[in-house]
Amino acid sequence: MAKKVRIPTPLRKLTHNEELVEVNAATIGEAITELQSRYPGIAERLVDEKGEVRRFVNVYVNEEDIRFLNNSQTPLKDGDEISIIPAIAGG
Numbered sequence: 001m002a003k004k005v006r007i008p009t010p011l012r013k014l015t016h017n018e019e020l021v022e023v024n025a026a027t028i029g030e031a032i033t034e035l036q037s038r039y040p041g042i043a044e045r046l047v048d049e050k051g052e053v054r055r056f057v058n059v060y061v062n063e064e065d066i067r068f069l070n071n072s073q074t075p076l077k078d079g080d081e082i083s084i085i086p087a088i089a090g091g
Helices: 028-038 042-046
Strands: 003-006 020-023 057-061 081-086
Touching: 003 028, 020 028, 028 042, 042 057
Parallel strands: 003 081
Antiparallel strands: 003 020, 057 081
16 A cells, blocks of 8 residues: 655645645655656755755654654655645744
8 A cells, every 4th residue: 555645735736736646655755756756846845955854844644743753764654644734934
């Protein structure tokens, strides 16, 4: 079984309006690489030049923030759901 990535509305133009995309990656970093290979341009919006998730992007695996796990090295297992949530600023 694949892992499911929930794509936020601002990035759906890159995924042809798909809200849920399946990946076969073993880690968050591999999932982002797989997304980039299928949807060019998505990685630059998610990670910096070092390959680390940008600070204004929150990524969760089954509702757990990857910053409290192993960041981009967070392992994935079949059936996991990955949520990408851009930070919202306001005032």
